[in-house]
Amino acid sequence: MASLKEVRNRIASVNSTMQITKAMKMVSAAKLRRAQDKITQLRPYSQKLNELIAQVSENTEVGANSPYTQVREVNNVLIVLVTSDRGLCGAFNSNIIKATAAYISENYAAQAEKGNVTLFPLGKKGYEAFQRRNARLNAEYSDIFNRLSFETAKNAAEGIMEDFANGVYDEVVLIYNEFKNVATQIVRAERMLPLINEEKEAATSNVDYIFEPSEEEILLDLIPKAIKLQLFKAVLDSNAAEHGARMTAMDKATDNGGELLKSLKIEYNRSRQAAITTEILEIVGGAEALKQ
Incomplete structure (x- = not known):
């Protein structure tokens, strides 16, 4: 059985940790509201922008001739994965890292074997995580959350x-965590380039548009904008999902700390009772010895 001093130190340590987890939960809750509003x-x-591009590109050759819609034989691949800068958010980061590794092995095993898969x-x-695995990396924007804005995502x-x-x-x-609610984040893997219309029903809609300027000029402007917006949306989704995951993780950590504190207090009381009993027995034993 642990000594009273050891148990008291552990109780103080758990109390201190619970104060930190409570504070982190409150900070994440405040940040989550702002991040949720943005996404x-x-x-x-x-x-709506994706629907518009899908509908318009069906009726013009500009969509097919755009440099961002060209389908080529896949030799070199870029995987853009969105994680957080800090931990203490449950399985938020590990889910993305595992999903990225699984996606590469399932879809680009041949390219990865040749060293033609780059991670962004x-x-x-x-x-x-991938630096430790000696993966091929482009880390130019790995600190994007220190300067989070549309301008940074656009660049x-x-x-x-x-x-x-x-x-x-x-x-x-593009692989990221989509924010659903505070307790749920969904790992998404989306093709960012080439931009391919996979929603045929939306594309065949009979919506009649009046174009000013020309249909071609509008589409040439919208396609790059949609790609930039897709990346910015993924970053905002991940940002909101991170705060939700951290809020949930810190709430669970605080609850677990409370349970641990209860068991430590029981252990402390038992140790204290054992110490008191031992002292009483020693006094009684000493008194009996004096009588004899």
Whole structure:
């Protein structure tokens, strides 16, 4: 049985840790509200823009001739994975890291064997995980959450789009956590480039548009904008999902700390009772010895 001093030290340590987890939960809750507002405001715009591009591109050759819609034989692949900069958020980061490794082995095993798969981590945890695995990395925007804005995401997307247009990469895949609610994050793997219309029903809609300026000019402007917006939306989704995951993890940690504190207090009381009993027995034994 542990000594009273050891148990008291453990109780103090658990109390201190619980104060930290409670504070982290409150901070994440405050950040989550702001992050959730941003992603819920962006989603309808992003969805409508994708629908518009799908409908318009069916009726013009510009969509097929865009450098960002060219389907080529896949020799070189870029995987954009979005993680967080910090831990203490449950399985948030490990889910993305595992999903990325599984996606590569399932879809790009031949390219990976030749060393033709490059990882583009957004977030330090993804960078650190694959750096330990000696993966091929482009870490230019691994600190994106230190300067999170549409301008930063746009610059990152423009670099990726330029490499794709120049044939450096034949396919670009985006893997991130989609925010559903505080307790649920869904791992998504989406093709970022080439931009392919996979929603045929939306594309064949009979919506009649009036174009000003021309249909071609509008589409040439919308396609790059949609790609940049897709990346920004993934970053905002991941940001909101991170705060939700951390809030849930810290809440569970606080609950577990409470349970541990109860068991430590019981252990402390038992140790104290044992010490008191031992002292009483020693006094009684000493008194009996004196009588004799």
